[in-house]
Amino acid sequence: MAGSRLKDFTILVVDDDSLITYSLKELLSLEGYSVKTAQDGETALGMLRAEPCDVLIADVSMPGLSGFDILMAVKEQLPDTIVILITAYGSIEDAVNGIKLGAYEYITKPLNDNEVKVSIERALEQRRLRLENFELKRKLAEKFGFENLVGSDHRMQKIFELISIVADTEATILINGASGTGKSTIARAIHYHSRRKDRPLVEISCGALSENLLESELFGHVKGAFTSAMSDKIGRIEKAKDGTIFLDEIDNLSLRLQAKLLRFLQEKKFERVGSAETTQSNVRVIAAANRDLERCVAQGEFREDLFFRLNVVSIALPPFKDHLSDLPLFVDYFIEKYNKINRRRVRGVSREVMKRMLSYGWPGNIRELENVIERAVILAPGEHITFDLLPEYLRGPVTVASSNGLVQLQVAIEAAEKNAITNALRHFKGNRNKTAEFLEVNRTTLYQKMKRYSLLDVSFKDK
Numbered sequence: 001m002a003g004s005r006l007k008d009f010t011i012l013v014v015d016d017d018s019l020i021t022y023s024l025k026e027l028l029s030l031e032g033y034s035v036k037t038a039q040d041g042e043t044a045l046g047m048l049r050a051e052p053c054d055v056l057i058a059d060v061s062m063p064g065l066s067g068f069d070i071l072m073a074v075k076e077q078l079p080d081t082i083v084i085l086i087t088a089y090g091s092i093e094d095a096v097n098g099i100k101l102g103a104y105e106y107i108t109k110p111l112n113d114n115e116v117k118v119s120i121e122r123a124l125e126q127r128r129l130r131l132e133n134f135e136l137k138r139k140l141a142e143k144f145g146f147e148n149l150v151g152s153d154h155r156m157q158k159i160f161e162l163i164s165i166v167a168d169t170e171a172t173i174l175i176n177g178a179s180g181t182g183k184s185t186i187a188r189a190i191h192y193h194s195r196r197k198d199r200p201l202v203e204i205s206c207g208a209l210s211e212n213l214l215e216s217e218l219f220g221h222v223k224g225a226f227t228s229a230m231s232d233k234i235g236r237i238e239k240a241k242d243g244t245i246f247l248d249e250i251d252n253l254s255l256r257l258q259a260k261l262l263r264f265l266q267e268k269k270f271e272r273v274g275s276a277e278t279t280q281s282n283v284r285v286i287a288a289a290n291r292d293l294e295r296c297v298a299q300g301e302f303r304e305d306l307f308f309r310l311n312v313v314s315i316a317l318p319p320f321k322d323h324l325s326d327l328p329l330f331v332d333y334f335i336e337k338y339n340k341i342n343r344r345r346v347r348g349v350s351r352e353v354m355k356r357m358l359s360y361g362w363p364g365n366i367r368e369l370e371n372v373i374e375r376a377v378i379l380a381p382g383e384h385i386t387f388d389l390l391p392e393y394l395r396g397p398v399t400v401a402s403s404n405g406l407v408q409l410q411v412a413i414e415a416a417e418k419n420a421i422t423n424a425l426r427h428f429k430g431n432r433n434k435t436a437e438f439l440e441v442n443r444t445t446l447y448q449k450m451k452r453y454s455l456l457d458v459s460f461k462d463k
């Protein structure tokens, strides 16, 4: 369903008040949705079982099955259906209970056309992203067999295509990219799609150990090779026999070890530290570097011949800020991942959060986003990641914004608007009538803006 238009979605409205079902049907049909209605819960559930819909709008208080009853049945039987509850004005308790039971959102009577439209658009946008994500993953898996890779940006797609071609060869691969761009992830994907996948994948970071320790870790040593060498030890290259070795941070390898590695790459032979005996190991090499290895070569820090040996196939991962069109997919992907791990049911991020994320520069790349989402999923009390769940540095004044230090006009305007509303609400201790009057907007507008800026649940009484 990738690329499906929001208007292709179906909506079922259930309310015992026929005036409401009638007016919602009219409103939403005019918007282009396909809308069905039911007058009671039993009928609605029957209709859903016969033909599931994308969004169910249900009134909480109805004779017979209540909106809550329907919600619970739907969550159990058709968990993908988005449920929006209609609650009586002022019954915050109903609203909160509904959200706890898994409703996507609640709208209050008397219904405001705009509020209804916005609510549905937002719910469907989340749903579209989710479907797109599933679809993309399915396609990737089908086309390349990469179930755990996300990315629809053309650069990422090119990379996936490239690794699908080279994975099952013996080619040495050099992956370049800043921290957190996915180098280790790509290295693993390559190994697990090669014919060596049932043999070990051994990873070693060349930047983490001292030169001598690294040498003995890589090539092994014999007893007595150095003071602490109490017994023979095989190195990682031998452990990776018939499999793959992933040499991470290869740009940190000393010139002496570069020479030793080069010999191994050329002849598949090496000696354990302290031994004269030559050992052989058939290993495929994947290397990764944070820095541009060509530049290291130019600066005399990296052997040119080794660079050419490694660089048979090279993969350059772009910084995350250069493929931010992938951000919504990654957000969804990580929400799903951390929902599973933490048994949460977060469904998405608020519009404001998405906006902020899209205007941020992500110096820590995909890993930084993953950390932000993990934290927010764990802390989220409800189904949405709201602005307050972002780490302090992301919530800060909007001027941090984009990677080039500039702020889009819309972002700046919204920050100012949120500020003005927050200040007025504080001044009037949360009284919306007085706040709206002071700001010279009507109550509905104030309500919508408070919702947009996640201010509805904030208490301004004692501030």
Ligand SMILES: Nc1ncnc2c1ncn2[C@@H]1O[C@H](COP(=O)(O)OP(=O)(O)OP(=O)(O)O)[C@@H](O)[C@H]1O
Residues within 6 Å of the ligand: 148, 149, 150, 151, 177, 178, 179, 180, 181, 182, 183, 184, 185, 186, 290, 366, 367, 370
């Ligand atoms: N294309 C991708 N699809 C899904 N997840 C990804 C992708 N790229 C990166 N990730 C996730 O982002 C996180 C960071 O990626 P990874 O560890 O591969 O980065 P790295 O470039 O190896 O970083 P470092 O230089 O710090 O070692 C990982 O948790 C990984 O699961």
Ligand SMILES: [Mg+2]
Residues within 6 Å of the ligand: 183, 184, 185, 248
């Ligand atoms: Mg890594």
